[in-house]
Amino acid sequence: MSTRQRALIVDDEPDIRELLEITLGRMKLDTRSARNVKEAREWLAREPFDLCLTDMRLPDGTGLELVQHIQQRHPQVPVAMITAYGSLDTAINALKAGAFDFLTKPVDLGRLRELVATALRIRSANDAEGPVDTRLLGDSPPMRALRSQIQKLARSQAPVYISGESGSGKELVARLIHEQGPRGEQPFIPVNCGAIPSELMESEFFGHKKGSFTGAIEDKQGLFQAANGGTLFLDEVADLPLAMQVKLLRAIQEKAVRAVGGQQELIVDVRILCATHKDLAAEVAAERFRQDLFYRLNVIELRVPPLRERREDIPLLAETMLRRLSEGTGIAPTRLTDDALDKLKSYRFPGNVRELENMLERAHTLCEDEQIKASDLRLADTPCSTEAGEASLAQIDNLEDYLEDIERKLIMQALEETRWNRTAAAQRLGLTFRSMRYRLKKLGID
Template identity: 80%
Template sequence: MSPRQKVLIVDDEPDIRELLEITLGRMKLDTFSARNLGEAQALLGRETFDLCLTDMRLPDGTGLELVQHIQQRYPQVPVAMITAYGSLETAINALKAGAFDFLTKPVDLARLRELVTSALRLPAPGGAGTAIDRRLLGDSLPMRSLRKQIDKLARSQAPVYISGESGSGKELVARLIHEQGPRANRPFVPVNCGAIPSELMESEFFGHRKGSFSGAIEDKPGLFQAAHGGTLFLDEVADLPLAMQVKLLRAIQEKAVRSVGGQQEIVVDVRILCATHKDLDAEVSAERFRQDLYYRLNVIELRVPPLRERRDDIETLASHVLKRLAAGTGHPATKLHPQALEALKGYRFPGNVRELENMLERAHTLCENKQIEAGDLRLAEGNCAAETGVPDLTRIDNLEDYLENVERKLILQALEETRWNRTAAAQRLNLSFRSMRYRLKKLGLD
């Protein structure tokens, strides 16, 4: 008979402690209770726990302090925060500090049981490492850091905003967060927000009832219902129209949706992950993205580095792609000539890993003698990071146009490398912000 799992309950209200003890006892869990931060820390030093539930306000400190204490000394123990109703900022701070999830008072017992069940399914920290290493290739410092962050975020239910350029692997990162967490055996539902016609968005997200509009010939569940118990990944979330942003915010806040033509709200339990290649801060500033939705989605930001920031991984990635292309053909993998590899390492890859894959697939098809030469890659001019030397004057028809083109390329490069943060790009180019703004306007980049 396996030993019962242990849960630490920390709350200074006897009624709350008793309610939690009875509920968890019925779930066949052993409970230990503490009235304050000091008692909780003492119990943690004596016992091994599988979960901690703590109130935010304690007589001698805060639940946030306890979250930080557990993160530092007992990272294998997930912590759920219990907050007063409406204390969203408190809950978000707890999630950022490393809490698994949060509950609001008065405690909904069904929600409590779901949370506890989910938390107790968590794998041990670092246990996902091998699977992530296999899927997320590369041993550069940015990739090692990214894998660590994925492992940590998989142990949380916090909404995550995955930022990064097109083709950098944002959806793969979202899948890994889902697959290494407690929702792994439930649905992962990706949706490209920019690919849904605006008039169909509400129906796609929340479903519709038969006869609710022309063409609704049967009841249809939406994406939220499809992702129930699992993860909903909103790719290119910045492309959502403002009217849909309002409805999405409400669904996230209420944890419930109402289908088009429906009368009743349907409770949904989904973890939200989102991504976009755009700068969401800039979208908020331009009033194209709601600030309140931004704060709900961007509890934790995870940046996926572009390929040009991890050039040391290009050889590993290229080798993997070429082996995959050869798989099932019965032939050995196509080789990459050393000069071709150097050319790849000197290329800027505006399309990132996706561009590398497409480039190698084309070169694999066109090359001769099962070896890819530098010329087979057909690298786009102007995207070679190592371009040097004096320009060919015979190819310059107009000096002003040429210089303007060079200036545009340098500014775009700085903007790409700073994720379109204009202030940071200006600093990188040693320009004042005012000068940067003038140049952007002059070049039609504003």
């Protein structure tokens, strides 16, 4: 019996089936062919497969139905959809249903070979039991669900929109999706879209040719080229200006980029993951973000829970962070008193895991006797330690003063988390730099 890997080809057009069989045969794969959904199901019930390629339109059903069947009965088999040219809606629906990727007709053989190679790497990754990753800490139900979703999304090539508040760990989630998938050995390129000046954005993303503008003293590779074969993580994607959104959409759809000043397009094979702490659907509604780009990026949404939704994870997170802070010092890890731990559990954590880390680092530095007391956390009078709306009228003498106090504490927190970088703090709070400067002056914060 052959030990070669096996692919199932599902298409009602004999010419397409023959083309796919010849191409996959040259890649040393055994192939089986089906003309419709019924035959495909019969083959899947009879033999194990390492890959399935299916057309969208079939005589007795659709490729989507077959994708859903494979997801339910044979989830270990990667399946790719073959769609008509320009039918982006169909391709996106296939990815949402569980297809790992798609091809458009007429089939580009180079693209087909890349897709098959990726699918076989997915299958190998499924068969190998890798070490459990310990970076995404927590045993709460939301975290167990998140780890399970990461594992499933790692098998796909679909774009993923990672939503969540600042400091909740969106980049770590993106990195784990990349590392656990077939691109894990290839580059993972993270980029903060809000940190690139708008005039340099096209050059940063797509590269430039020497002499294409003043200061371009040599050819420069862009982020898409650097991520070729791997993953490009667009953090704070909502901060992209509209002009750049158009160019990004074209690069994603065409799978090709052109350097500034360049004449030729370069084919790039990049998986796109993106994140923002803003509500991207609301940004679309306000016409600050293009609907067509949102539709292309938000094929699958993955929500990272805020820390206040998984308070039971706080003891483990705190213990791990304090152990890391003491590593290499030769001193036993700093310990939280019961009162301090209770204080952390009742705090709302607007800055999430990043805020917890900064808070413990400060307390670790200032505490005595390797013991962090509740007072070392400096949380006693913070309005955010209760859920919004919990303050009663009896506790408020003057509404203006009360709101000003909340504003001052949140601005101070943002400044501390960004190491007193006022531009970064303003960005975290959703303010313009001018508005931030006005508030600092009004509140007397130097």
